[in-house]
Amino acid sequence: MSHRLPSGGRLIDRATTLGFTFNGRRLKGYGGDTLASALLGNDRMLVGRSFKYHRPRGIVASGPEEPNALVGLGQGARFEPNQRATTTDLFADLVAQSQNHWPSLDFDIGALNGLMSRFLSAGFYYKTFIHPRAFWKHLFEPTIRHSAGLGRPTSEPDADRYEHLYAFADVLVIGGGIAGLQAARTAAESGARVMIWEQSAHWGGRAPVDDPDVEGMPPDDWISATLHWLRAQPNVTLRSRTMGAGVYDHGYALGYERVTDHLPGLDAPRHRLWRVRAGRIITATGAIERPLSFAGNDVPGVMLAGAVRDYVVNFGVAPGRRTVIVTNNDDAYRTAITLHSAGLEVAAVIDARARATGDLPQRARSLGIRVMTGRAIARVRGGGRVTGVDICQHTGTGAAGALIACDAVAMSGGWSPVVHLWSHCGGKLIWDAGAALFRPDPARAPTGADGAAFVAAAGAANGVMRGAALLADARAAAAGGDAPAPEPEAITPVWIMPAAAGPGLRAKMWLDFQNDVKVSDVQQAAREGYVSVEHAKRYTTLGMATDQGKLGNINGLAVLSDAQGAPIPDVGTTTFRPPYTPISMGAIAGEARGDVFQPLRRTPMHDWHAAHGADWEPAGQWRRPYCYLRPGEARNDAVAREILAVRGGVGLIDASTLGKIIVKGPDAGRFLDMLYTNMMSNLAPGKCRYGLMCSENGFLIDDGVVARIDEDTWLCHTTTGGADRIHAHMEDWLQCEWFDWRVYTANVTEQFAQIAVAGPKARDLLQALGGLDVSSGALPFMSWAGGRLAGIPLRAYRISFSGELSYELATPAGHGLALWRALVDAGQDLGVIAYGTEAMHVMRAEKGFIMIGDETDGTVIPQDLGLGWAISRKKADYIGKRAQERAHMTDPDRWKLVGLQTLDGSVLPEGAYAVTDARNANGQVVTEGRVTSTCHSPTFDRGIAMGLVRHGPDRMGEVLRFNRVDGTTVEARIVDPCLYDPKGGRQDV
Amino acid sequence: MKRYSAFSIFREALRNNSGWQRAWAAPEPKAQYDIVIVGAGGHGLATAYYLARNHGIANVAVLEKGWLGGGNTGRNTTVIRSNYLQDPSAAIYEKSRSLYETLSQDLNMNIMFSPRGVMMLAQTEHEVRGYKRTAQANALQGVATEFIPPARVRELCPIIRIDGPRYPVLGALWQPRAGTARHDAVAWGYARACSAMGIDIIERCEVTAIRSNAGQVAGVETTRGAISCGKLALVVAGHSGHLAEMAGFRLPIESVALQALVSEPIKPCLDVVVMANTVHGYMSQSDKGEMVIGGGADGYNNYTQRGSFHHVEETVRSLIETFPMLSRLKMLRQWGGIVDMTGDRSPILSKTPLGGCYVNCGWGTGGFKAIPGSGWAMAELLAKGHSPLAEAFGLDRFREGRFIDESVAAGVAH
Amino acid sequence: MLILTCPCCGIKADETELAPGGEAHIKRHGPGSSDAEFEAYLFTRANPRGVHFERWRHAYGCGKWFLAARATDTLEVFGTYPATSTAVPDAILSRIRARRPDWIKPDRIKPA
Structure with a gap:
């Protein structure tokens, strides 16, 4: 059984006892424990269930490669599924639950899948559940979804916050083991600005566990001396608990700092996402030990050999009392020696190699540890926990020899460099057959903006596992130059144990512990032709679990290569993608959530609207009042009230969001003639003209009134949504095509508040304010004048979108609210009201004015909308002119704008189509028109609409049928789009 | 081809799964085929399948430079829907969706088509109007959709926040018979069925040149030798421009990276596909339990299959606003695919300036859902020279200005 | 995450500061051009790999x-130059040729 040793544990503080809860049981650990070490210290080896067969799963590893020990952590708004126990620092009152079982961890109905495992081999899902068809959706799929899925989702909004930090570094070192520390030091000594990240809370990596000394010093001393030096340098930044999550193009790297995961409740961001631009990146990310593939290698109690000694040395925890070690290399003997030194029994070292003559095996033997070479584990005994192993010849088929009783197995198949970060941005690998590992190929490193390599690997991540060679490699990575070749690794590759194991054993050899992929599955996939490494991965799900194949991928690859008879490098690896280990979505989103998710743009009168019942409508990042609701009033009633008030008296609308762009310069008129379909150069100062703008592809993109301010200055109004877009459109043409024209533009949208004062009493209202002469003689329709009203400086534009007498008043933004208030106060006797966007929409529809976004949708040209009068025939060119000459644009069958009136007075459905009895070759109903705007008109007290109809203007009076969502149709007559005051007398008074 | 069934699983289990055959054969290329299809992604394989099944043309080779299904077929977010606005789009995508419904049975391979429903959220008044219009159009196109109110959105998708401070959900366009499928299985299933009908699927065979004779296609040079053919179909997604250049013409296409990501798996909590176009994100939950998330495409030409992180950031941030529970899930993996974008963001299924050479490309961000319909139409185009489903998607539309623009009415191209 | 140096202000700009605008050196065709030219x-x-x-x-x-x-x-950047350029600066063409000896200059790209 796993247990806490009476002494030892370099990372724990036995004076600090921490209570925590696992599956409702109250347990105790020490300060410095991880959740995994604390669970092992409490003899909780069984911590979860696998994905497919719901097999019992124990802790296998001691770091982020752990595939099994995933728990639900925390409660309520701080609950998080799938947290790794091996990377979770223990804190007081931590609450964790195991996952993926029902009804309980110890008794899981889902484990019945395991009994069926031979029927659930690779690709099983693809071959069955085919008939009957309806069963997949209603029965099979829900069942499969429920049994998969690991942890349960959260239900409450996240109670924590997150932040992003930006930084620059000449050299970013990822990994704080001795290679990373050395690389950081070497880089810092050259004067470079250095940042170094370590994913765990502790610097130094494996050295204190594995190495007797570093440069003649005890490892912990070397580490603290180096840290001391680094911390004293002004050009070095150190971050622990910060994982290098991803390397992206041009030296961009993401770091994931877990700030308060171990200090819950502290008023600080939970996670911090570091976004760093680095000149160079050194990946000193170490190596991960590989399991061995023998039957029963997934039974709880079978662990990685390196992890076993980590638990003993770092946490004073032993996974078992009597351990068998199984290996194909010398490194695992360190575990034997460590266990022996801790007073624990090592039943035997089972070494698959014919001979083991290195220093470590000899030391183990000299300690009296039994070493059995040429042997293998035939199978592991035990269900929920290891009880023993059957030993066999490694070269044989697995005929069992001796049974060795034990309660833990420490396995080592060799070490694989962590090449993920090297690979994220295109770094390639080479297979080192002697050391049995993939290492970064320095000739094919990731390249940056200048085409030069910007990532270098150092130390174990570069396949240089330890000793002086490792430090030399780290120095070379930081300073350039070649490192001396490392000592060859004492290893013989073993991909299946025993080498000639039959199908029965192969079906019990796990490659991917979480996803339940076995050697037999990969072999079967190869047999079925899924021989590409990507096919095999996807067919078997090897490496697709939350550990992304950190433990199992190389073993699986080797099995696939063997099945194909192709060398390992020819099979290749699957693609390494960010992040290295999963990072929280909250950290990705950062601070921008809730109220600060996106900026909110406010007009100067925003707060007034809010205080007067504004029913907001988003308009890009602006908010505009859709209408102003009075107590107890429905939206429709408010809109009708506002319209009737404007038509009968006077109303105000905040038009500040409309785009306002100054176009100025000697060539401004010429430029505007290219930009608009009609002439703008001949507009007289003091006058206004409505204009249309098209894309070069011919389609109508924006409209608005242009006012000529003076001889070389025009002010262009755009739609609310168009302001930034049209300004960018202007700049594109000015900078890239007509860059020799002398024109300047400025987007002054936010510099001016704009108020439309509309209604037959509009002039009375302005005159009540006093100042500027707004009489029809002084300020006729489609002209403008500057001056003051109520002492406030402004420009008054005599333009109308409502069909009524109307002035748009533009004043510097700082005066906007004062002007608005002055109008409201002065208008009390006239019955002035504020109206919203919907009243504006309806009034313009009554008037037959088009609305960009309603009558246009990116496929409509001005000629479709009866706007030929706004297209200059005199101009040789304007943006969109050539496009409008193409065959489809001049097709007489294009749909054209008309008004539509239902025979019964009802409101036409939004987006309805005019249907015919014909069907096209694809069986679709042939249509001959569609509704573009439709609403109830309070003015006429009936439904009114506009639409585009084939040959529409030639079919006045004809009745069309429009579809409704219930399948019926409604009849509507084609009429003139302008219903209200067709002669225009009301706006021009 | 040995059929897959519960019985075959049982039989193989009893003999340690040792009797399974290759899903598709690995033949040497022949010197001549009636039709050569370049690209063994979903579209190329489906084209071959329907050529044999619908038109009796099985002397066909599908050439693949890497491994089949290794392009965008295997790296998309698996959404299948047909709620498009324009008639030609709705026709081909609805054909596709209806073929997906029975594809598992047709191919004798479970491609896990899951008609769980797709909802496209309306989060502005403009989107409300746009989706209402789409629902009206769909009714006439034979596509079953409806515009549903916020309360129904919440009922179908309890984890959604309806009243977010920024973009409240005002309703949704709901297509109940849309959904997802297992993308790799679609490629494998078509490949297996093609192989069973005698079509040669030739992997690791890269086309290096296209041969022609008097304006008529004659064959291709490949890394595995020369192959002559009567007709040639280029179905290579992100590499279309490159192949077109070999054939002597250019395409209105640019290749850009599109990114996606998945979360760690969790127990079922999202039973529909949700698309939120105002904030450029969409999400579904896979059968494994991962939240599968897609966003917008990068704006610059790129063949690296890597995208820029800030797009992922924007997508995740936006989705958290609508799905607050996402915040405490973790991103497991992000990746990119190269998509080819045409001038109107709609695909091209067309004859080309080179006689006998046809092209199927430009599916942009929406190719997976189209695979069966695209294959069906392309096979018809190859076999008969015309296809009603493909008619509007010809190359000539760019000259005539006759675009198929799905970005109108708040729709999106993917 | 690209970095491009803005030739106007000299800033090494992060991709998040930049907006892409498609292929360069395309000649505008207006009224009077043929359908094919337009x-x-x-x-x-071009869409080259x-x-x-x-x-x-x-x-x-x-x-x-x-x-x-x-x-x-590879996303390597050979250089940036002003939008008013009708030709590609020699220094950039030289750098491209140095980095990619096999590169064939398209006809529409004019040397300065």
């Missing part, structure tokens, strides 16, 4: 458009 102008694009000339705007910086020579397969 189609090519609006829609036909390799050296590409393109437009960018320093949208969240100085606001200026500029041009860049960049590899679409």
